[in-house]
Amino acid sequence: MNARNGALFVVSAPSGAGKTTLCKAITESMENLTHSISYTTRKPRPGELDSRDYYFIDEDRFRTMVAAGDFAEHAQVHGNRYGTSKRVLDDMVHDGIDVILDIDTQGARQIRAAYEGAVFIFIMPPSLAILEERLRNRKSDREEDIRNRLRRAIDEIREYELYDYIVVNRDFDRALSELRSIIAAERCRTKLLKSGWIEDMLK
Amino acid sequence: MNARNGALFVVSAPSGAGKTTLCKAITESMENLTHSISYTTRKPRPGELDSRDYYFIDEDRFRTMVAAGDFAEHAQVHGNRYGTSKRVLDDMVHDGIDVILDIDTQGARQIRAAYEGAVFIFIMPPSLAILEERLRNRKSDREEDIRNRLRRAIDEIREYELYDYIVVNRDFDRALSELRSIIAAERCRTKLLKSGWIEDMLK
Numbered sequence: 001m002n003a004r005n006g007a008l009f010v011v012s013a014p015s016g017a018g019k020t021t022l023c024k025a026i027t028e029s030m031e032n033l034t035h036s037i038s039y040t041t042r043k044p045r046p047g048e049l050d051s052r053d054y055y056f057i058d059e060d061r062f063r064t065m066v067a068a069g070d071f072a073e074h075a076q077v078h079g080n081r082y083g084t085s086k087r088v089l090d091d092m093v094h095d096g097i098d099v100i101l102d103i104d105t106q107g108a109r110q111i112r113a114a115y116e117g118a119v120f121i122f123i124m125p126p127s128l129a130i131l132e133e134r135l136r137n138r139k140s141d142r143e144e145d146i147r148n149r150l151r152r153a154i155d156e157i158r159e160y161e162l163y164d165y166i167v168v169n170r171d172f173d174r175a176l177s178e179l180r181s182i183i184a185a186e187r188c189r190t191k192l193l194k195s196g197w198i199e200d201m202l203k
Numbered sequence: 204m205n206a207r208n209g210a211l212f213v214v215s216a217p218s219g220a221g222k223t224t225l226c227k228a229i230t231e232s233m234e235n236l237t238h239s240i241s242y243t244t245r246k247p248r249p250g251e252l253d254s255r256d257y258y259f260i261d262e263d264r265f266r267t268m269v270a271a272g273d274f275a276e277h278a279q280v281h282g283n284r285y286g287t288s289k290r291v292l293d294d295m296v297h298d299g300i301d302v303i304l305d306i307d308t309q310g311a312r313q314i315r316a317a318y319e320g321a322v323f324i325f326i327m328p329p330s331l332a333i334l335e336e337r338l339r340n341r342k343s344d345r346e347e348d349i350r351n352r353l354r355r356a357i358d359e360i361r362e363y364e365l366y367d368y369i370v371v372n373r374d375f376d377r378a379l380s381e382l383r384s385i386i387a388a389e390r391c392r393t394k395l396l397k398s399g400w401i402e403d404m405l406k
Binding site for chain 1: 325327330331357360361363364366367368369370380381383384385387388389391392393396401404405
């Protein structure tokens with residue numbers, strides 16, 4: 001009963017808003033929800049694993065995949081390229097698995113155009129001052145990188161109206177609870193329940 | 204911050220699906236959420252209080268209110284009339300209070316036409332057999348009333364596609380949790396957050 005297609009959740013946020021931690025916590029705490037693994041030309045950071053965090057590929061292979069139409073969305077961020085495999089995504093949705101796509105606003109616009117019914121969530125920092133503080137506390141970035149990330153953050157926030165839901169990450173537990181509510185609510189959508197069981201019941 | 208209009212939740216269900224108990228539990232367990240009190244020409248049942256459960260009025264007064272355009276929605280169910288005061292509803296929404304309207308499909312259609320952005324939730328029994336069992340267990344109804352309620356239940360279920368969300372009340376705690384998620388999620392809607400704080404942040 002209730003057999004249905006998987007739901008697609010697109011989660012975007014400016015760097016430093018806490019998106020990665022939130023997405024990790026939500027996929028660990030909810031059943032039947034998985035995180036889509038992106039392809040990237042970026043070099044692995046310390047601790048990152050191929051096929052777990054990303055599929056790390058080179059520029060040539062990325063270009064070949066773009067030309068073959070293998071990507072559901074792809075984007076360039078800070079000089080690196082990122083993309084989501086169309087086949088992997090479609091298989092998961094077809095198998096009824098709910099998927100989180102952790103992508104930027106460029107990619108979100110492509111999914112919006114291609115996947116009717118996808119749900120768009122934007123994670124907001126409570127203020128630009130707090131965002132800057134969080135970026136500075138990472139300490140791994142140079143001053144120039146921090147300024148680049150802040151400029152890009154403002155450009156991303158300007159696009160918040162592309163998104164269905166806004167989760168303000170002031171308090172982590174509250175933001176996680178809101179994210180969980182959005183996913184649980186979307187699973188009750190009438191449009192996802194078109195498996196005919198209600199019609200069968202009325203026969 | 205986040206000053207916003209109240210959200211309007213329309214909850215409908217066939218008699219016996221558990222709507223009244225669910226709506227009572229949800230308004231008691233969530234802040235800033237209230238249950239709209241309907242006007243009715245029905246006689247109070249044992250235990251029901253005027254101005255708490257309903258505003259009990261006579262047929263003449265109901266007709267006068269209809270003629271004056273006082274109702275946001277009104278409907279006739281099993282020979283009794285029910286209506287929601289437009290003024291009370293608009294005041295609550297204006298004051299930022301989220302409101303649950305526990306009304307039937309006739310009323311839901313009127314709200315759909317008049318209140319853009321209202322959220323429509325349908326509580327489903329898990330099966331017609333279980334619905335019939337629940338109606339029979341009430342014991343207060345005569346056989347003819349039970350058959351009438353069942354016929355009407357089927358007519359109401361046929362209209363499920365009018366609703367944004369379906370909550371199947373198989374297990375009470377799970378249904379309550381789904382209802383809570385829907386309300387919490389809707390409070391994160393981008394369209395409710397148009398108080399300009401994001402724009403202010405970007406200035």
